[in-house]
Amino acid sequence: xxxxxxxxxxxxxxxxxxxxxxxxxxxxxxxxxxxxxxxxxxxxxxxxxxxxxxxxxxxxxxxxxxxxxxxxxxxxxxxxxxxxxxxxxxxxxxxxxxxxxxxxxxxxxxxxxxxxxxxxxxxxxxxxxxxxxxxxxxxxxxxxxxxxxxxxxxxxxxxxxxxxxxxxxxxxxxxxxxxxxxxxxxxxxxxxxxxxxxxxxxxxxxxxxxxxxxxxxxxxxxxxxxxxxxxxxxxxxxxxxxxxxxxxxxxxxxxxxxxxxxxxxxxxxxxxxxxxxxxxxxxxxxxxxxxxxxxxxxxxxxxxxxxxxxxxxxxxxxxxxxxxxxxxxxxxxxxxxxxxxxxxxxxxxxxxxxxxxxxxxxxxxxxxxxxxxxxxxxxxxxxxxxxxxxxxxxxxxxxxxxxxxxxxxxxxxxxxxxxxxxxxxxxxxxxxxxx
Amino acid sequence: xxxxxxxxxxxxxxxxxxxxxxxxxxxxxxxxxxxxxxxxxxxxxxxxxxxxxxxxxxxxxxxxxxxxxxxxxxxxxxxxxxxxxxxxxxxxxxxxxxxxxxxxxxxxxxxxxxxxxxxxxxxxxxxxxxxxxxxxxxxxxxxxxxxxxxxxxxxxxxxxxxxxxxxxxxxxxxxxxxxxxxxxxxxxxxxxxxxxxxxxxxxxxxxxxxxxxxxxxxxxxxxxxxxxxxxxxxxxxxxxxxxxxxxxxxxxxxxxxxxxxxxxxxxxxxxxxxxxxxxxxxxxxxxxxxxxxxxxxxxxxxxxxxxxxxxxxxxxxxxxxxxxxxxxxxxxxxxxxxxxxxxxxxxxxxxxxxxxxxxxxxxxxxxxxxxxxxxxxxxxxxxxxxxxxxxxxxxxxxxxxxxxxxxxxxxxxxxxxxxxxxxxxxxxxxxxx
Numbered sequence: 001x002x003x004x005x006x007x008x009x010x011x012x013x014x015x016x017x018x019x020x021x022x023x024x025x026x027x028x029x030x031x032x033x034x035x036x037x038x039x040x041x042x043x044x045x046x047x048x049x050x051x052x053x054x055x056x057x058x059x060x061x062x063x064x065x066x067x068x069x070x071x072x073x074x075x076x077x078x079x080x081x082x083x084x085x086x087x088x089x090x091x092x093x094x095x096x097x098x099x100x101x102x103x104x105x106x107x108x109x110x111x112x113x114x115x116x117x118x119x120x121x122x123x124x125x126x127x128x129x130x131x132x133x134x135x136x137x138x139x140x141x142x143x144x145x146x147x148x149x150x151x152x153x154x155x156x157x158x159x160x161x162x163x164x165x166x167x168x169x170x171x172x173x174x175x176x177x178x179x180x181x182x183x184x185x186x187x188x189x190x191x192x193x194x195x196x197x198x199x200x201x202x203x204x205x206x207x208x209x210x211x212x213x214x215x216x217x218x219x220x221x222x223x224x225x226x227x228x229x230x231x232x233x234x235x236x237x238x239x240x241x242x243x244x245x246x247x248x249x250x251x252x253x254x255x256x257x258x259x260x261x262x263x264x265x266x267x268x269x270x271x272x273x274x275x276x277x278x279x280x281x282x283x284x285x286x287x288x289x290x291x292x293x294x295x296x297x298x299x300x301x302x303x304x305x306x307x308x309x310x311x312x313x314x315x316x317x318x319x320x321x322x323x324x325x326x327x328x329x330x331x332x333x334x335x336x337x338x339x340x341x342x343x344x345x346x347x348x349x350x351x352x353x354x355x356x357x358x359x360x361x362x363x364x365x366x367x368x369x370x371x372x373x374x375x376x377x378x379x380x381x382x383x384x385x386x387x388x389x390x391x392x393x394x395x396x397x398x399x400x401x402x403x404x405x406x407x408x409x410x411x412x413x414x415x416x417x418x419x420x421x422x423x424x425x426x427x428x429x430x431x432x433x434x435x
Numbered sequence: 436x437x438x439x440x441x442x443x444x445x446x447x448x449x450x451x452x453x454x455x456x457x458x459x460x461x462x463x464x465x466x467x468x469x470x471x472x473x474x475x476x477x478x479x480x481x482x483x484x485x486x487x488x489x490x491x492x493x494x495x496x497x498x499x500x501x502x503x504x505x506x507x508x509x510x511x512x513x514x515x516x517x518x519x520x521x522x523x524x525x526x527x528x529x530x531x532x533x534x535x536x537x538x539x540x541x542x543x544x545x546x547x548x549x550x551x552x553x554x555x556x557x558x559x560x561x562x563x564x565x566x567x568x569x570x571x572x573x574x575x576x577x578x579x580x581x582x583x584x585x586x587x588x589x590x591x592x593x594x595x596x597x598x599x600x601x602x603x604x605x606x607x608x609x610x611x612x613x614x615x616x617x618x619x620x621x622x623x624x625x626x627x628x629x630x631x632x633x634x635x636x637x638x639x640x641x642x643x644x645x646x647x648x649x650x651x652x653x654x655x656x657x658x659x660x661x662x663x664x665x666x667x668x669x670x671x672x673x674x675x676x677x678x679x680x681x682x683x684x685x686x687x688x689x690x691x692x693x694x695x696x697x698x699x700x701x702x703x704x705x706x707x708x709x710x711x712x713x714x715x716x717x718x719x720x721x722x723x724x725x726x727x728x729x730x731x732x733x734x735x736x737x738x739x740x741x742x743x744x745x746x747x748x749x750x751x752x753x754x755x756x757x758x759x760x761x762x763x764x765x766x767x768x769x770x771x772x773x774x775x776x777x778x779x780x781x782x783x784x785x786x787x788x789x790x791x792x793x794x795x796x797x798x799x800x801x802x803x804x805x806x807x808x809x810x811x812x813x814x815x816x817x818x819x820x821x822x823x824x825x826x827x828x829x830x831x832x833x834x835x836x837x838x839x840x841x842x843x844x845x846x847x848x849x850x851x852x853x854x855x856x857x858x859x860x861x862x863x864x865x866x867x868x
Contacts, residue, residue, distance in 0.1 A: 044577030067724060105719065105738055113615070115550055123652075124562055124571035131559040138556055140651065144476025147651075153659040157727055157855065160550050161594070161615040166856035169720045175738055178720040178858045179623055182548075182615040183595045190612060194627065197634060218573060219553075222581045223589025284636075286544060286611035288602045291504060291590055303540060303608065307636070421590070422599035424611045 005199045006268050006275045006433055009089030009261030010373050011081035011210075015051035015254045016360050019084055024377050026359070028406050030388045032238035033360050034252050039073075039216050040120065047230040049237035050216045051254030051361025053077060062171065063094050070154045071167050072116030074366070077257035078164040078212040082171055085208065089261035090273050093172050101271045106205040108176035109165050110195035112187025114365040116159035117217030122150040164212040164257070176204040182365060184420035185325070187211055188258060189368030193282035193428050195262050205267040210259035210372075213365030224253060229329060241362075242389035243326040243355035244333050244397045251327040254361025258370035275433045277376045280413075281312025287423025294331060294419065298339035304425035305343045305417060312429045314413065316344045319351055319429075321378055321414045323371045324401075326355025326387065327362055332419065337397045352409065354402035358388045368418035372428060375414035379432050384409050436714060437629045438867070440707040441523025441695030442808045443515040443643075446795050447483030447688050451518060455795070455805070456812040459820045460840070464672035464794050466686050471649045479663035481671040482649045483688020483796025485511065493517050494604060495529050504590050505600060508551050511691035511801070512597040512645035513604060519641060520605060523695035524707060527605035536705065539608040543637035544601060545628040546693070547620025547644025547800040548594035548613050552652040558584070597645055597691075609637045614800075618760070619718075619852045620644050621692065621803030622860035626716040628696050638701045643804035645691030648797070657687050660727055660855070662764050675797070676824040677761030677790035678768045678832045685762040688796030692804035694811070710811035714749070714847070715863035717742025721770075727855045729767050733774025735859040736851055740778035743849070743861035751782035754863075755845040756819050757834070758806045760852040761790030762797050765829065767853075772832040774859075775851060787837040789813075793824040803852040807862060810848040814866045817844050 010020050015033025017023040026033075033051040042048045058076035059065040061083035068079055083093060091107075092098035130143025157163070165180040177198055183190050188211025195209035215224070224230045231250035233240035241252040268275055285307065287300035294301070309316060325336055341348045356371045363370050374385050383406050390403035412432045419425050444451070447465025448458030458465065465483045474480035490502045490510045505513065520527055526536040565572050565580035590596060595613040602611055610631050614624045621644030628642035648654065657663040664684030667674035675686035702709060719742065721735030729735065744751070759771055776783050791809055798805060813819055819841040828836060846866045853859040 041573040042577060044574035044579075045581070046577070109720075118652075120573075121571070124565075124573075124576070127555060127559050127562045128566055128569070128571050131563055133560065133563040136560070138472070138559060140473040141476040143555075143651065144655070147655050148476070148478075148659070151655065151659060153661070153727075156656040156659050159656075160617055160856060162617050162854065162856040162858060165616070165858065166726045169857055170722055170724070170726065173722065175719050175722070175735070177718045178616075179614060179627070179718070180616050180858070181612050182593075183598075183611070183613050184593055194612070197630070201630070201634060203630075218576065220589075222576075222584065223592075226581060226584055226586045226588050227590070228586070284610040284612070285540075286598070286602045286608050288539065288606050288608045290603065291501070291596060291599050292587065300608065420595060421593060422595050423602070424595055424599065424613070 002200045003202060004265035005196050005262055005279045006265050007260050007277045007376055008263050008268050008273045008275060009085035010376060011085030011259045012370060012373055013053055013056055013077040013080045014256035014360055014370055015053055018056050027385045030386055030405060031359060034237040034240060040218055045221055046225045046232050048234045051252055053255055067170060068167050070158055072158050073214040074114060074212040074257060075164045075167045078168050079171055081257040081259040082168050082208060085259045085261045086172060102206050104173045104175040106176050107174045108204045108207045109168050109174050109178045110191040110207055110209045111165045111180045112191040112211040112365045113161050113164040113180050114182060114213035114215060115161050118219060119151055119155045120218055168208060183424040184422055185364055185367055186418040186420035186424050186426040187365040189416055189418035189428055190284060190426040192369055192372060193426055196279045196282050199262055199264050206263040208259055209262050210369035211366035212257035213363060214255035215364050216253055216255050239389045241328045241358045243328040243358050243387055244394055244401045245390055246392045246394040248328045250329055252361040254363045256363045256366050256370060258366050258373055277379055277430045278433045280431045281308040281429035283307025283311055283427045285425045289423055291422050294335045298335045300423055300425045301339035301419055302342050304427045308427035308429050317347055318413055319415050320411045321384055322351055322353035323375050323416045324353050324355045325417055325419045326357050333397060337399055340399060349399055352384050352400045352402045354385050354387045356385050368416060372416045375416055375430055378411045378414060382408055382410055436712050437632045437696050438699050438702050438712050439694050439710045439811055440697050440702050441519040442811055443518030443522060444692040444805060444808045445485050445511050445514040446690040446805060447485055448795060450486055450488055452808050459794055460818060462821060462823055466671045466674055466796050468671055469649060472651050478658045478665035480668040481674050481686055484649050485689050504587055506551055506591040507647035508645055509597050509600050511647060511689060512546060512601055515691035515693045516601040516641055519693040519695050529604045537639055539606045541609055541638045542607045543610040543628055543631050543640040544598045544607045545612045545624045545640060545642045546598045547624040548597045548615060549646035549800040551592045551594055552650045553592050555651055616854055616858045617856060618799055618802055618854035619858045619860050620800035622852045622862055625807055626860060629713050629716055632696060632698050638698045640696045641693055642696055643693030644800040646799035646801050647689040648687040648799050649689050654687060663687060673824055675763040675793045677763045677793055678828055678836055679825040680827040680829045682763045682765045682768060685764050685797045688798045690798035690801040690805055692801050692808045694807060709867050711814050711864040712867050714865035715743035715747030718860040721853060721857040721859055726857055729770035729853055731770050733770040735857060736771050736774025736853055737778040739859040739861040740851060743863045747863040749847055751779035754786050754847050754849050756813055756848045757786055757788045758810055758850045759788060759790055761792055769829060769831040772834050776833050784835055786835055787819050787841055788834040789819055789822055789837045806850045810850055810864050814845045818842055
């Protein structure tokens with residue numbers, strides 16, 4: 001017998017706010033989280049803006065700031081998101097003797113988490129010291145002298161992508177299955193999906209699942225700028241993320257952490273916590289096409305959506321709202337629309353499908369779970385998040401993207417889809433909880 | 436339950452899992468002075484390097500240009516992936532486009548990958564264009580430097596690209612994931628692949644891990660953390676000393692290992708040879724304020740073993756072999772030994788323990804998968820190779836380190852692993868004969 005799995009807590013630190021209520025209110029107001037980059041000097045880069053988390057202080061969430069102080073931005077975001085989600089789900093944190101009724105060996109973590117930034121100044125200057133440009137050769141002794149002299153062990157350790165999970169396990173005491181994945185932009189949707197499966201099959205009672213990522217660092221922006229994947233609309237950051245428009249020119253990179261508490265229905269009932277939604281389906285696939293492009297006929301995307309529908313025992317007619325991947329790149333928005341038409345057939349134009357990234361930016365590994373949180377709120381409040389900046393629709397993209405203002409609508413079943421660079425696709429379906 | 440029907444590995448002991456196994460049985464060491472770069476300025480100057488190979492030989496002609504987008508980590512995974520699929524007797528798009536024997540949509544690929552560092556020699560000329568007054572200038576980098584990097588530069592270094600490339604080569608279209616839990620990633624990937632098959636989302640999976648740790652930045656990181664030994668630069672073969680009283684740290688290396696996991700029914704239908712059954716998988720987490728190390732009592736390791744034993748429904752006495760993570764980091768070896776001892780109780784005295792890293796080196800995200808491949812070979816041949824570099828155990832270690840080669844029927848093997856950051860895992864393999 002499969003366990004039913006429900007969501008009992010939400011936590012977010014993102015460019016639209018450092019808690020769920022602020023983020024949701026700003027989405028309701030169609031606000032943008034974009035501005036010029038301050039984390040590093042991006043003034044020379046093709047893209048000089050991004051979606052940063054502002055005014056965030058992780059220390060207010062922990063009794064042990066010392067333990068987490070060396071964490072990278074995204075590990076610190078994860079602490080805040082975990083604190084919020086655990087508070088809502090009545091899970092005790094930072095204690096040896098939790099009284100929340102959860103056996104710590106039955107509580108796990110599954111994060112889609114990214115790398116930490118390199119130690120930029122020292123990373124680049126070690127190369128400057130070691131590289132002989134005339135000879136086109138690295139003097140490794142000189143490089144090592146600089147690197148060993150300047151770089152700090154803990155800063156190097158904290159770049160490892162399993163560090164957000166390390167911090168969240170110390171913070172919550174989780175001793176069950178702890179896993180971390182990184183399938184680019186699909187990572188946190190995948191993490192939620194895999195955690196859901198673990199609970200469904202009785203491998204844990206509670207899972208803290210979601211994502212944490214910050215690629216707003218020089219190497220990340222370098223990589224995406226070279227790929228020409230980022231918007232370069234430097235004169236207007238707040239209108240740069242414009243999914244499904246004719247003038248879209250790339251995504252806007254963001255950062256954050258987004259966590260949900262998943263638990264078996266039995267555990268939630270036993271503990272008497274409020275149930276926010278039920279998770280009912282998960283599907284994943286691999287394009288196996290090209291690492292540079294999505295499959296032209298959205299093969300992998302379609303397969304993942306259909307797998308999730310089948311897992312949820314639904315047909316395409318049952319979906320009330322799609323939270324799109326909606327990156328605002330030429331390719332994604334086209335292929336994603338194609339995929340939705342293929343799956344939803346004659347219903348495609350009737351199912352609202354909006355992009356939260358138009359406001360929040362693209363949180364990469366943390367994007368999917370952040371957007372899943374907005375699906376939970378859409379079900380709760382009967383409000384669809386809009387796609388803002390949709391003033392010049394791409395004539396070839398003709399679905400209902402919920403343009404420019406939020407809309408009241410009854411949402412009972414919502415589908416969250418995420419497609420990773422390289423072709424890894426993940427889809428999660430949630431439903432209004434009914435006893 | 437699921438079964439293992441194919442093995443593949445590229446390690447410092449050779450280009451094939453057969454070289455890995457014969458090397459271990461002969462007590463060969465894959466560890467030597469680093470040649471990939473001049474290590475003289477590093478505290479640790481030894482590592483496990485894989486033999487030379489040409490990646491173009493491993494990729495079908497039609498997509499051979501994709502090799503330009505492969506970092507070393509990806510190349511290693513491609514080599515090991517090819518071998519495992521061939522060894523399983525499966526025909527994929529890569530080998531025989533007319534007679535494919537996998538169902539692409541029902542085949543999964545779950546690989547562990549590390550934090551891939553860029554190739555600094557490729558990167559440096561761009562940095563050289565971004566200097567003002569002898570110092571790196573970020574504004575210049577953004578405006579001019581980055582133009583000197585190939586446009587697709589980033590795609591070589593995203594950890595999910597191991598699974599993406601291998602998936603493209605063999606046309607694997609089912610569930611795909613990339614586990615990024617450092618040294619425990621290989622085990623976790625295998626565990627997840629097993630779970631995906633058990634829950635019915637795939638019939639076949641390619642699982643394992645790959646990481647190229649002989650890279651200056653990656654190596655520097657382990658040196659700075661003092662996890663890499665600085666004491667045995669003049670004795671590479673003796674440098675990695677798991678559980679030894681004179682262990683001074685680990686030795687890092689490059690490898691990839693993959694296995695083919697199948698639903699027993701589909702394996703039987705096609706008459707596949709079965710190396711072993713995955714009888715149990717468990718995972719947990721170490722919680723320690725010094726999160727680069729295991730907690731001293733090894734509780735996270737213990738919990739993972741207990742979960743795996745529970746799933747396998749066996750008693751400690753039934754284990755014939757333990758392949759521990761055994762890194763040669765003194766405190767971590769003690770903590771792991773305690774975790775194993777506490778999980779298995781008195782039975783532990785009689786169970787031979789064979790740490791592989793003394794010869795293979797610590798290959799990060801590949802390490803757990805390397806050990807599962809070794810466990811399959813041990814089961815197949817009924818051989819436990821002799822451990823190396825542990826003449827004198829550290830006092831806290833009560834494990835029965837295999838001093839000499841043992842020949843006997845092996846029914847159950849326990850593999851354990853853990854990582855800095857705390858995640859732990861245990862896998863139990865069962866001999867089906």
